[in-house]
Amino acid sequence: MKIxxxxxxxxxVLDTQGKAIEGSLQKNLGFAQIxxxxxxxxxELEIAETNPAKIxxxxxxxxxxxxxxxxxxxxxxxxxxxxxxxxxxxxGAQQLRNEGE
Amino acid sequence: xxxxxITFPGSNCDRDAVDALQQTGARVQRIWHxxxxxxxxxxxxxxxxxxxxxxxxxxxxxxxxSPVRIEVKRLAEKGVRVLGICNGFxxxxxxxxxxxxxxxxxxMKFICxxxxxxxxxxxxxxxxxxxxxxxxxxxxxxxxxxxxxxxATLKKLEDTNSIALRYVNENGNLTDEANPNGSLLNIAGIFxxxxxxxxxxxxxxxxxxxxxxxxxxLILFHSLLN
Numbered sequence: 001m002k003i004x005x006x007x008x009x010x011x012x013v014l015d016t017q018g019k020a021i022e023g024s025l026q027k028n029l030g031f032a033q034i035x036x037x038x039x040x041x042x043x044e045l046e047i048a049e050t051n052p053a054k055i056x057x058x059x060x061x062x063x064x065x066x067x068x069x070x071x072x073x074x075x076x077x078x079x080x081x082x083x084x085x086x087x088x089x090x091x092g093a094q095q096l097r098n099e100g101e
Numbered sequence: 102x103x104x105x106x107i108t109f110p111g112s113n114c115d116r117d118a119v120d121a122l123q124q125t126g127a128r129v130q131r132i133w134h135x136x137x138x139x140x141x142x143x144x145x146x147x148x149x150x151x152x153x154x155x156x157x158x159x160x161x162x163x164x165x166x167s168p169v170r171i172e173v174k175r176l177a178e179k180g181v182r183v184l185g186i187c188n189g190f191x192x193x194x195x196x197x198x199x200x201x202x203x204x205x206x207x208x209m210k211f212i213c214x215x216x217x218x219x220x221x222x223x224x225x226x227x228x229x230x231x232x233x234x235x236x237x238x239x240x241x242x243x244x245x246x247x248x249x250x251x252x253a254t255l256k257k258l259e260d261t262n263s264i265a266l267r268y269v270n271e272n273g274n275l276t277d278e279a280n281p282n283g284s285l286l287n288i289a290g291i292f293x294x295x296x297x298x299x300x301x302x303x304x305x306x307x308x309x310x311x312x313x314x315x316x317x318x319l320i321l322f323h324s325l326l327n
Contacts, residue, residue, distance in 0.1 A: 013249065014283070016205045041158075066166060069159055069195065071202045072249060 201250030207283025
């Protein structure tokens, strides 16, 4: 199964990169309506496993042991194996393509 | 004193650490990060500065799960002294040998500058040759030295005298201006509770020769000979 893990800084932890992006969007590009920018990380990987409970166990373990520092970071994950389902980003892109055609 | 310096792919202060140790007359062996057995008779292990694994994912995160980590942890628990400098400090926090975490500098910039530090606790193997609250000058060179921990951890660090070094101004006062990277409580270095593990962002191995601006770091290496 193909999994996408989203890692974000915990609320309250200073996100210097998010702040810099926010400043650039607001001041340099004039997007005054944009605020609260937070930057995170995306890790995509394949797991040779189909049982959701087992996948959760593996994702939790690799996040705990390497991918996430729980002092400052939170994480969530989604199944991106199928073209439909929970894959919001891909379906969004697909919709744009369809509209273009 | 029998000491060892560990090298990870991307370490770049390992040879400076060896030089500093040799200046004090210590015997030094170099250890590659894939080692699974370290000499039990060591007095000191240095985890040096650099950019281990290119700082990928999080600074120090990959090095903290290198094969050698199990031995470093085993020896640290036995009481062997472990000194993590700069990236070494980041590795020790990621490995769980020290509390908290180092995050990106508040102003997003790499800072390479000699700092005024105050020695907060001289009752340790690393700092016994300094005077209490001695003002020392030691350089920093990092982009990710902004110490963060939750309030309970910070309180515990203070309650157990585990803050080793703080950034201060030239008069020895804790001020926001003297804090280069946004570290909570102006923290530049911390001990574990047993005081046999020290992590610090400043580079004592770069302050061992007056011709290079300061020899205040050499005192730390001489302290370890005691």
